Amino acid sequence: MPEQETPSSESEETPPTGETPPGEEPTEEKPDEEVPADVLRKKLTDANAEAANYRTKLREVEAKLANSKTVEEFETATAELRTQIAALERSNLLGKVAAKHELPEALAARLKGDTEAELEADAKELSKLIALPALGTLGGGLDPDDGTDDFDPVKAARAARKRRY
Numbered sequence: 001m002p003e004q005e006t007p008s009s010e011s012e013e014t015p016p017t018g019e020t021p022p023g024e025e026p027t028e029e030k031p032d033e034e035v036p037a038d039v040l041r042k043k044l045t046d047a048n049a050e051a052a053n054y055r056t057k058l059r060e061v062e063a064k065l066a067n068s069k070t071v072e073e074f075e076t077a078t079a080e081l082r083t084q085i086a087a088l089e090r091s092n093l094l095g096k097v098a099a100k101h102e103l104p105e106a107l108a109a110r111l112k113g114d115t116e117a118e119l120e121a122d123a124k125e126l127s128k129l130i131a132l133p134a135l136g137t138l139g140g141g142l143d144p145d146d147g148t149d150d151f152d153p154v155k156a157a158r159a160a161r162k163r164r165y
Helices: 037-067 071-100 116-130 153-164
Strands: none
Touching: 071 116
């Protein structure tokens, strides 16, 4: 009987370490096979680099989560912003209606109503109450320019000197 060849750990047909022969899938190494130290060192270095990469990603995600808000905090902030927006929209609407009816700012804050139509109606009522009657001039009864230019400064100066002496 011819002797059968037993596979040995080092045969001429096996490819160099780290490579697989074409057409074959890589197989896991068996614990009883001896692996060169440089291959083990490279695998360990690769595994350490991969672990370091995962640790870095973990720290980045933890930092992002530390700054994130909970659902309750988000809802509270959203409610506060909605309240501020509603107040600003009302203030804007009051200013618009007051300007349309030429109301001063002090009275614009006193307008009542929720809709623009209600505010318009209230502004009309207020503008009727504060409307000034149309007066000709607001000179207080004195009209410095009556249309006659009979003032002569030279005559006025002479008359003033005569009164002194």
